[in-house]
Amino acid sequence: MNNYNYCVPTDIRFGKGQVECLAEEIGKVGKKVLLVYGGGSIKKTGLYDKIYDVLKGFEIFELPGIEPNPKLSSVRKGAAICKENGINAVLAVGGGSTIDASKHIACSAFYDGDPWDLVLDKTKAVKALPVFTVLTICATGSEMNPGAVISNEETKEKLEINTPILYPKLSVCDPTYLFTLPPRQTAAGTADIISHIFEQYFQPNDGAYITDRLSEAALKTCFKYGPVAMKEPDNYEARSNLMWTSSIALNHLFTFGKGGAWSVHPIEHELSAFYDITHGEGLAILTPKWMRYVLSDATVKRFATYARNVWNVQNTDDYEAANEGIDKTEQFFKELGLPSTLGEVGIDDSQLSKMAAEAVRTSGLSDRAYVKLSAEDVEKIYRMCL
Ligand code: NZQ
Ligand code: ZN
Numbered sequence: 283m284n285n286y287n288y289c290v291p292t293d294i295r296f297g298k299g300q301v302e303c304l305a306e307e308i309g310k311v312g313k314k315v316l317l318v319y320g321g322g323s324i325k326k327t328g329l330y331d332k333i334y335d336v337l338k339g340f341e342i343f344e345l346p347g348i349e350p351n352p353k354l355s356s357v358r359k360g361a362a363i364c365k366e367n368g369i370n371a372v373l374a375v376g377g378g379s380t381i382d383a384s385k386h387i388a389c390s391a392f393y394d395g396d397p398w399d400l401v402l403d404k405t406k407a408v409k410a411l412p413v414f415t416v417l418t419i420c421a422t423g424s425e426m427n428p429g430a431v432i433s434n435e436e437t438k439e440k441l442e443i444n445t446p447i448l449y450p451k452l453s454v455c456d457p458t459y460l461f462t463l464p465p466r467q468t469a470a471g472t473a474d475i476i477s478h479i480f481e482q483y484f485q486p487n488d489g490a491y492i493t494d495r496l497s498e499a500a501l502k503t504c505f506k507y508g509p510v511a512m513k514e515p516d517n518y519e520a521r522s523n524l525m526w527t528s529s530i531a532l533n534h535l536f537t538f539g540k541g542g543a544w545s546v547h548p549i550e551h552e553l554s555a556f557y558d559i560t561h562g563e564g565l566a567i568l569t570p571k572w573m574r575y576v577l578s579d580a581t582v583k584r585f586a587t588y589a590r591n592v593w594n595v596q597n598t599d600d601y602e603a604a605n606e607g608i609d610k611t612e613q614f615f616k617e618l619g620l621p622s623t624l625g626e627v628g629i630d631d632s633q634l635s636k637m638a639a640e641a642v643r644t645s646g647l648s649d650r651a652y653v654k655l656s657a658e659d660v661e662k663i664y665r666m667c668l
Contacts, residue, residue: 283490286538286539292450297455303452305340307452315370316367316369318375320380327459329416329418333416351561352379361390364391371414377417377422378421382429383430384413388448404444407448414450414452418463419471423478423528425450426529426530428448439644440551458521463511468512470566473618474528477547481546483584486541490540504524507524508614512619549663551641551644552637552638557628571663571667575659575663586600588607638661638664
């Protein structure tokens with residue numbers, strides 16, 4: 283196992299009714315709150331009213347309308363509200379997009395220049411307002427990690443700012459808030475969780491046995507409960523298992539003792555930067571193709587282990603077992619109703635080489651990934667998805 287530092291300071295409040303804790307916990311840092319939320323789902327579900335009920339006596343400012351793939355312009359608006367009103371805490375109610383925008387706002391509140399500077403140079407992010415979250419879609423793990431992915435609509439860049447000051451202070455994870463998630467978002471979120479686990483499972487170090495077995499258990503949880511949550515949206519057991527899996531899938535527990543750059547995420551981020559597609563759908567399209575592209579004598583053992591330990595594949599030939607595992611993964615995404623080609627999400631071949639070059643330029647794909655990929659490789663993977 284590699285040396286590893288592990289410190290996750292986020293206070294998780296998991297289960298029914300946990301939202302009630304917000305008054306006491308936010309009250310410890312002040313009474314002026316910026317409430318950040320998306321396109322309106324929290325109003326339809328009644329959560330918005332509940333938040334106002336719980337936070338009686340607080341002075342609440344609002345930033346609604348955070349878009350999926352949150353935009354820099356929203357961050358700028360939020361940072362201005364914080365500066366003008368002396369906000370004490372940012373409360374994100376929603377999914378990864380709302381939480382990521384809130385984190386970026388929280389550190390931009392203490393920065394005099396443009397928020398995008400902090401994405402390009404995270405050493406400029408030295409202080410942040412405390413961020414509280416109420417999670418309504420389980421996917422990104424943003425509720426328990428220090429990352430925030432922001433899209434710059436002017437430059438078509440989608441980049442991450444990642445620094446320990448951005449860990450949420452407290453996250454409310456109540457699985458009943460997931461009951462209203464439409465099937466499409468449930469499927470995309472599940473694909474995202476699965477991809478986070480893959481990104482850490484398929485890394486160069488083979489000596490972190492405990493980490494890999496934990497990852498396999500988390501993958502099995504997604505494969506078991508994803509379809510249940512699709513068919514029975516209010517199945518508490520399914521929603522709660524997926525919700526906790528999303529948090530631990532990206533709080534770096536599954537990288538413990540490993541390390542290396544991610545593979546499919548940087549390739550996907552270009553798709554959502556250029557075409558504003560749903561992140562989890564992009565991952566579902568790319569993942570099986572990436573797996574087929576990187577399968578070789580050097581990687582076949584790990585793919586065969588994945589197939590045997592996660593899918594119970596019995597085949598004793600490593601290549602055949604590996605391919606069965608990849609087939610099952612692809613089939614799983616199709617059964618969740620996720621797209622399997624770029625054409626299905628409106629992407630043609632016109633920008634592929636540009637996106638491939640950007641994917642490599644903005645990530646560790648070419649020097650630290652499980653299988654190192656050049657821009658040419660990435661373009662070939664895109665073409666396999668057409
Ligand atoms: O905007 P509203 O109206 O709230 O609707 C949202 C949105 O349209 C809807 N939704 C959320 N909860 C709901 C609900 N609808 C009904 N009932 C509910 N309970 O779902 C839609 C998607 O929400 P969004 O927040 O965009 O989804 P997600 O959590 O998948 O976040 C995606 C963003 O996170 C980034 C992605 O790139 C993308 O920008 N990521 C963030 C990461 C991180 N911070 O660590 C890592 C990830 O790999 C990812 O890159
Ligand atoms: Zn993701």
